[in-house]
Amino acid sequence: MNIIGELRKKKKRTFIEKSAINVVIAIIEAYQLNSNFLSLLDNLPDLEQKIVNHEIRLRPKPYLNIPIFPLTSRNNFRLAQKIVEKIDNPYLKYARDPEEIYLSKLLFWKNPDIRAIELKNIHFELLLNSKKKGTRCIIQCPSKAGKE
Incomplete structure (x- = not known):
């Protein structure tokens, strides 16, 4: 009886993780991206050179509401599929703006x-610069009290 109760609790606590395609669809809709964004993704080899002489900007990671089951147009879905195919890496599901999509491939490679x-x-830009310089990012998780 006790084992069954614990199994039910575990079943209730299951969490549906947001996939990369859901994240990309949310970014496409929030920032109104179009197929021109794909041409920017082709310039990834030039990105490392630009970052070498780039100042670190301290900015918060943007908030993005990512639905578990996004409803989007056929064009946005196709664009999201192309972006995921082009930038296929595990960090993509943590991106929250177009710049982070762009930086995720280089960050994962580095x-x-x-x-x-x-x-x-x-933000991926700060992670990329801090990891590049050999420093360690120390983060403080937001407290629940600040959200109330």
């Missing part, structure tokens, strides 16, 4: 073992 909590809470 440092494939960043913790999920850092990816969720720190």
Whole structure:
């Protein structure tokens, strides 16, 4: 009887993780991206050179409402599929704006073992620069009291 109760609790606590395609669809709709964004993704080799002489901007990770089951137009869905095919990496599901989509491939290539909590809470630009310079990002999780 006790085992069945614990199994039911575990079943209730299951969490549906948002996939990369859902994240990309939410970004496309929030920032009204179109197929021109795909041409920017073709310039990824030039990105590393631009970052070398780039100042670090301290800015918060943008908030993005990501639905579990997004409803979108056929064009937006096709665009999202093309972006996911082009930028296929595990960090893509943590992106929250077009710039983070762009940076996710280089960030994963430079440092494939960043913790999920850092990816969720720190902008990819800061992670890329801090990892590049050999420093360690120290984050403080937002308290529940601040959200009330």
